Amino acid sequence: FEKENVNTLDSKGDFMISLLGSLAQEESNNLSKVTRLGIVYRFQEGKIRVNHNWFLGYTKDENRELVIVPEEAEIIKRIYAEFLEGKSCNKTARGLMKDKIRTGSGGEKWYESTVKKMLKNEKYMGDALLQKSYTVDFLSKKRITNNGHVAQYYVEDSHPPIIAKEDFTAVQAEFVRRSNMSGYSKTGKSAFTSEYAFSGKLFCQKCGSKFRRIAWGTGKNKKQYWVCINHQMNGLEACDMKAIAEKELEQTFIRGMNRVIDCKVTFLDQLMDNIYKGLESVVQEYTMEDIDARLTELQQEIMSLVRLNAKTGFDTKVYEKEYSQLASEIELMRGRRQMLKEAEAEKKLRVNRIEEIKQYLTQQDTTLIEFDEDLFRRLIEKVKVQSVVEAVFVFKTGVDVREIL
Numbered sequence: 001f002e003k004e005n006v007n008t009l010d011s012k013g014d015f016m017i018s019l020l021g022s023l024a025q026e027e028s029n030n031l032s033k034v035t036r037l038g039i040v041y042r043f044q045e046g047k048i049r050v051n052h053n054w055f056l057g058y059t060k061d062e063n064r065e066l067v068i069v070p071e072e073a074e075i076i077k078r079i080y081a082e083f084l085e086g087k088s089c090n091k092t093a094r095g096l097m098k099d100k101i102r103t104g105s106g107g108e109k110w111y112e113s114t115v116k117k118m119l120k121n122e123k124y125m126g127d128a129l130l131q132k133s134y135t136v137d138f139l140s141k142k143r144i145t146n147n148g149h150v151a152q153y154y155v156e157d158s159h160p161p162i163i164a165k166e167d168f169t170a171v172q173a174e175f176v177r178r179s180n181m182s183g184y185s186k187t188g189k190s191a192f193t194s195e196y197a198f199s200g201k202l203f204c205q206k207c208g209s210k211f212r213r214i215a216w217g218t219g220k221n222k223k224q225y226w227v228c229i230n231h232q233m234n235g236l237e238a239c240d241m242k243a244i245a246e247k248e249l250e251q252t253f254i255r256g257m258n259r260v261i262d263c264k265v266t267f268l269d270q271l272m273d274n275i276y277k278g279l280e281s282v283v284q285e286y287t288m289e290d291i292d293a294r295l296t297e298l299q300q301e302i303m304s305l306v307r308l309n310a311k312t313g314f315d316t317k318v319y320e321k322e323y324s325q326l327a328s329e330i331e332l333m334r335g336r337r338q339m340l341k342e343a344e345a346e347k348k349l350r351v352n353r354i355e356e357i358k359q360y361l362t363q364q365d366t367t368l369i370e371f372d373e374d375l376f377r378r379l380i381e382k383v384k385v386q387s388v389v390e391a392v393f394v395f396k397t398g399v400d401v402r403e404i405l
Helices: 013-044 070-085 089-098 112-119 165-182 229-234 246-262 264-273 288-312 316-363 373-379
Strands: 058-060 066-068 128-130 133-135 143-145 153-155 202-204 211-216 223-228 380-387 390-395 400-404
Touching: 066 070, 070 089, 070 112, 070 165, 070 373, 089 112, 165 316, 202 211, 211 229, 223 229, 223 246, 246 264, 246 390, 246 400, 264 316, 288 316, 316 373, 373 380
Parallel strands: 202 380
Antiparallel strands: 058 066, 128 153, 133 143, 211 223, 380 390, 390 400
């Protein structure tokens, strides 16, 4: 009112306020568009923007570049390692709180969703996906998840990695594996859990369903059992597998491991003979270097086509056909590159597991006396329950050990 000399007692006051308000809003809109264009141009140049104050594992140096914080990086490595060992995001979150480890924002409370986001954050392997969310408009300032509404940009090797690319890929493959383990048509939807050592690892060989933990009895007579979900929900007609006592399963694992320890020389020889069994890479027409080189060529070709069309104006049908062919080949080469990455990650993960059990057996001189939950999680992929008297322990290395319950 003072700057524009608007008199509210004047009949023209309302009109002036509306006019000046409209001009101010348009100016704000233009400023917002210019700012947004500047951000998008930086994205296109591969310049990333990260709020490092809430980003566990990284900070920024005097040049505003991301650098690793060593003590925080160890927390990230722990989260990834525990997930690959078989722990759920919820169990990892509880472990972090128990050890009084702070979150990226400095809080004491860890949530399952927080751990899951960290496990899916590509920035921990040194890459960056830009524009995961965007602002709807300059007035509301509301940000929503970008589900294809605006362009995204992926920058490889934009900053120092904390997690190796192979380990990150292995974690994403583990997410897929756990998701595939969740649903069974005979028993309905069942989410992956690692609350107990045998959670999500016991499989009925009569119907294919998982086992669920139950308790029978009261007081001193209370005991834990594992029962086939299909049998529990649908009765004997669906599956006649009986319940198995948890103590029996634990003792069976101890006997199986002691048998492996007693015959560790033979067991290790078998591991080394089969170390690359099933890990042969899918025969590819191109190597990773060939794929990267071809992708660079295709990207240059498609940019040249766009520039040429802008200058001369191709026939629309000819332009769309050429563009579509180049875009299709780019997608094909990207798919092949992803297949190679996943194959290499699986190879590295399995070799690491073999090295882990090799190291354990080499150092283990005495037999197991009691059940070791962490050892079971680290070494065993799943347990095939053949019947109430027989089970097969499948090691993460791919070796099976059959044992009597």
